[in-house]
Amino acid sequence: MLSKRARLWLGLIVTLGLLSVASSCSKAPEGTADDGKDTGGTSKAYASKGDEGTVTGKVTYTGAAPEGKKIDTSADAACTSKSPNLTTEEWAVKDGKVANTFVYIKDGTLADGSKIGDWSFEAPKTAATLDQNGCHYKPHVMGVVVKQDITITNSDPTTHNIHFTGSKNPDWNQSQANGAAAMTHKLNNAEVLVPVKCNQHPWMKAYVGVLRHPLFAVSGEDGSFTIKGVPPGKYNVVAWHEGGANGTEKTMEVTVPAKGAATADFAFGSTAALRGQPSSMPVVSAIEVPMAIRH
Amino acid sequence: MSKGVHRFAVLVAGATFFLIIAGANVTSHDAGLATSDWPLSNGQFFPKMVGNLFWEHGHRMVATAVGILTIALAIYLQFSERRRWVKRLGWLALLGVVAQGLLGGLTVKMNLPLAVSTAHATLAQLFFLTTVSLAVFTSRSWMVAESSIGEDGEGISIRALCVAALAVILAQLVLGATLRHSATWDQELPTGLLLAHIGGALIVTLVVGVTVATVLMRHRGEKYLARPAFFAIAFLVTQLFLGLAAYITRTWSPEDPQPLNPMISITVAHVAVGALVFATMIVLTLRVFRVLRLDRREYVLAPA
Numbered sequence: 259m260l261s262k263r264a265r266l267w268l269g270l271i272v273t274l275g276l277l278s279v280a281s282s283c284s285k286a287p288e289g290t291a292d293d294g295k296d297t298g299g300t301s302k303a304y305a306s307k308g309d310e311g312t313v314t315g316k317v318t319y320t321g322a323a324p325e326g327k328k329i330d331t332s333a334d335a336a337c338t339s340k341s342p343n344l345t346t347e348e349w350a351v352k353d354g355k356v357a358n359t360f361v362y363i364k365d366g367t368l369a370d371g372s373k374i375g376d377w378s379f380e381a382p383k384t385a386a387t388l389d390q391n392g393c394h395y396k397p398h399v400m401g402v403v404v405k406q407d408i409t410i411t412n413s414d415p416t417t418h419n420i421h422f423t424g425s426k427n428p429d430w431n432q433s434q435a436n437g438a439a440a441m442t443h444k445l446n447n448a449e450v451l452v453p454v455k456c457n458q459h460p461w462m463k464a465y466v467g468v469l470r471h472p473l474f475a476v477s478g479e480d481g482s483f484t485i486k487g488v489p490p491g492k493y494n495v496v497a498w499h500e501g502g503a504n505g506t507e508k509t510m511e512v513t514v515p516a517k518g519a520a521t522a523d524f525a526f527g528s529t530a531a532l533r534g535q536p537s538s539m540p541v542v543s544a545i546e547v548p549m550a551i552r553h
Numbered sequence: 554m555s556k557g558v559h560r561f562a563v564l565v566a567g568a569t570f571f572l573i574i575a576g577a578n579v580t581s582h583d584a585g586l587a588t589s590d591w592p593l594s595n596g597q598f599f600p601k602m603v604g605n606l607f608w609e610h611g612h613r614m615v616a617t618a619v620g621i622l623t624i625a626l627a628i629y630l631q632f633s634e635r636r637r638w639v640k641r642l643g644w645l646a647l648l649g650v651v652a653q654g655l656l657g658g659l660t661v662k663m664n665l666p667l668a669v670s671t672a673h674a675t676l677a678q679l680f681f682l683t684t685v686s687l688a689v690f691t692s693r694s695w696m697v698a699e700s701s702i703g704e705d706g707e708g709i710s711i712r713a714l715c716v717a718a719l720a721v722i723l724a725q726l727v728l729g730a731t732l733r734h735s736a737t738w739d740q741e742l743p744t745g746l747l748l749a750h751i752g753g754a755l756i757v758t759l760v761v762g763v764t765v766a767t768v769l770m771r772h773r774g775e776k777y778l779a780r781p782a783f784f785a786i787a788f789l790v791t792q793l794f795l796g797l798a799a800y801i802t803r804t805w806s807p808e809d810p811q812p813l814n815p816m817i818s819i820t821v822a823h824v825a826v827g828a829l830v831f832a833t834m835i836v837l838t839l840r841v842f843r844v845l846r847l848d849r850r851e852y853v854l855a856p857a
Contacts, residue, residue: 327810334604346810416603417595421586421664429664433589457586458604460738461811 304377304471306487309516313485313495317359317477320527323351329461336416336436337393337459346461347398348500355481356526358399359499360451360467362474363485364509366493369516374493379471381406385442388454388464390418390434395454395464399500401474402466404448410434410441417458424452427468431457450498451505465500490516497524558626558633559691565622565646566684570828572619573677575612577824580674581817583737584608585665591658616654623650626687639690646687649680667734674730678723678831685832689839694777698844711771711845714764715838721760722831725753729827733820738812742803754796761789761834768837777844781837788830792823799823 326345331337337344350357366374385407389396393414402408410420412434420441421431426449432441445452445468456462467474475483477497485495497508512520579585584605588594594610602610623646630643653676660669689695732746768782802816809816 329810330813333607336603417601417606419587419589431586431589431664433595435595457583458588458606460583460605 302372302377304379304489307489310487310489311514311516311518311520313361313363313473313488313493313512313514313520313522315361315483315522315524316481317356317361317483317497317499317524317526318354318481319349319351319356320354320525323349323354323356323527326350331393331459331461334393334416334459336414340414341392341394344392344394344461347394347463350398350479352479355477355479356499357477357479357481358397359477359481359483359497359524359526360399360401360465360474361477361483361485361495361497361522361524362401362450362467362469363471363488364494364496366491368489368491374471374473374489374491377471379403382472385409387411388420388466389413390420390456390462393418393459394462397464397476399451399465399476400467401476402445402468403472404468404470405444405446408443408445408466410443412436412438418456418462419458421455421457422452422466423455424449424468427452433458450496467498488514488520490514490518495522497522499526555633556693558629559688559693561626561629562684562688562691565619565626566681566688566832568615568619568622569677569681569684570825570832572612572615573681573828574821574825575608575615576674576677577821578817579608579612580733581738581820582608582812583739585661585670589661591661613657616650616657620650620654623647623684630687630691634691636690639687642683642687642690646680646683649676649683653677653680665734667731670734671727671731674734675727678726678828681828681832682835685835686839689836695839695843698777698840709763709767711764711767711841714760714767715834715841718757718760718764718834719831719838721753721757722827722834725750725757726827726831728753729824733824738803738806738809738816741807747800754793757830758789758793761785761830764834764837768841775844777840778837781833781840785830785833785837788826788833792826792830795819795823795826 326347326349329344329346331341331344347358363374368374368377381403386400386402387409388400389411391413393416410432412418415436417433417435419431419433420443421429422443422445423429424445424447426447427445430443432443434441445466447468448470449468451465451467454464454466473485473488475485477483492511492513495510495512497510499506506526508524508526510522510524512522514520582605584607587605587609588600590596592613594600594606594613600606600610627643627647630640634640634643653673656669656673656676660666660673663669728746728750732742732750735743735746765782765786768778772778798815798819799822802819806812806816
């Protein structure tokens with residue numbers, strides 16, 4: 259039999275192990291927003307002056323866009339029956355128009371000389387929705403304001419797990435059975451973008467852009483986007499797309515007049531094809547920056 | 554000593570090897586967080602085994618079976634074994650499997666932090682070491698073997714070589730586990746860790762190669778030593794090719810829409826054969842310590 263000392267060690271190790279598990283189980287309840295900090299440092303709440311304008315544009319793809327890759331859903335018959343022809347959504351391009359591009363105001367100066375980062379914007383009262391439908395996420399790319407509610411629903415006849423894998427926001431993973439009630443989650447830190455995945459169905463991916471202001475948009479199927487409520491000023495507008503090894507950013511400088519509109523068109527695609535394209539933009543050319551960090 | 558306990562110990566070691574393969578499948582399929590629950594899966598004992606839950610819950614079921622087998626072996630040893638230290642080793646194995654289960658739960662509840670996941674993979678190898686050792690200690694060949702083969706006293710000590718080989722293999726297994734848990738299939742492997750693992754492979758090849766060559770040169774006629782030495786080098790050569798193949802397929806996998814073969818099967822095989830290299834070196838080391846007489850001069854050099 260075990261000696262007294264061995265029994266003592268055994269008891270100690272098992273107790274420590276159980277305590278560790280118990281402590282990890284008793285973390286803050288899902289959806290709470292008390293485990294992170296707003297990275298802002300802002301002091302003034304922005305109030306609309308009624309002279310805000312818009313940034314509009316189109317996102318296009320030059321050259322032949324990569325085709326979506328066929329996804330093997332055979333591991334879950336519920337996915338196969340609901341989405342028999344599922345393909346990757348990395349490049350959603352139709353007639354040269356690119357969907358799912360996250361376009362946002364990165365930084366800039368308002369007409370009164372203040373920086374956009376000096377202002378704080380209240381999170382919208384309405385929640386953004388992320389649905390698991392047909393074993394893929396709808397929408398594939400979305401944006402929220404820091405601490406805005408994200409409602410997560412499961413419209414599939416199978417269990418999913420939703421896993422936010424941000425680098426500036428805590429990892430968050432929850433299973434959601436078919437027919438289960440919607441869950442709510444909040445992201446407390448600005449991050450472009452937080453990858454979301456399902457470890458149950460590893461092809462499922464989505465991206466959530468988290469900003470401290472609501473000055474963002476996601477391009478639709480026709481490649482167009484509109485950022486509304488932009489205070490007059492001069493800004494760097496960034497278009498982020500997941501395509502490529504690490505995702506790709508393009509930056510463009512625009513000037514938004516009072517109650518006016520600025521245009522920012524972005525083109526992705528092969529560098530060679532882009533080089534031969536005539537520029538119709540009265541603005542600084544977009545600078546393509548491969549993302550340094552891949553999530 | 555009954556044959557039964559040895560057979561049972563071999564069964565537990567074999568089941569542990571199968572458990573390592575099941576665990577490797579979880580990592581290669583990126584299934585570790587297929588459910589946020591532990592110890593239940595999606596709140597159930599027997600959930601619907603679809604998608605990646607097949608791998609994660611399957612791993613838990615195999616682990617439970619190994620846990621039950623280890624309890625049975627520990628009890629079996631108390632009744633059939635006279636050597637107190639072997640009985641204690643049975644309890645140590647039980648402690649190991651309990652700790653391993655808790656680490657597995659901890660890593661799921663903490664969303665797979667690198668340190669905990671690596672500790673889980675490392676303890677798996679240490680538990681495997683324990684069960685393989687129990688299989689060796691309860692074997693008839695161990696019981697009848699005598700310390701009868703003399704070292705000629707010249708050259709490097711085979712005992713020291715074997716211990717060094719075990720140490721570098723274990724270090725390499727830990728490095729490999731860290732590398733695997735540092736990036737999922739859709740991410741590029743961290744270059745520093747990858748280079749360290751490749752460097753580790755060169756060191757393991759050198760140390761194991763010298764050890765096996767020394768054993769075969771000095772004791773070619775002793776099957777008790779030559780056989781595990783031969784298997785160790787055969788598994789090592791296989792492992793080097795699998796490592797190269799794993800690197801190539803793993804480099805391609807970020808372009809895939811999901812974890813796919815051949816990346817999955819090759820990386821799992823790389824983990825499995827790594828465990829076999831470790832296991833055969835454990836057997837060789839234990840047998841060397843059992844039958845090789847220490848060189849007289851080593852006693853002289855030891856502190857009085």
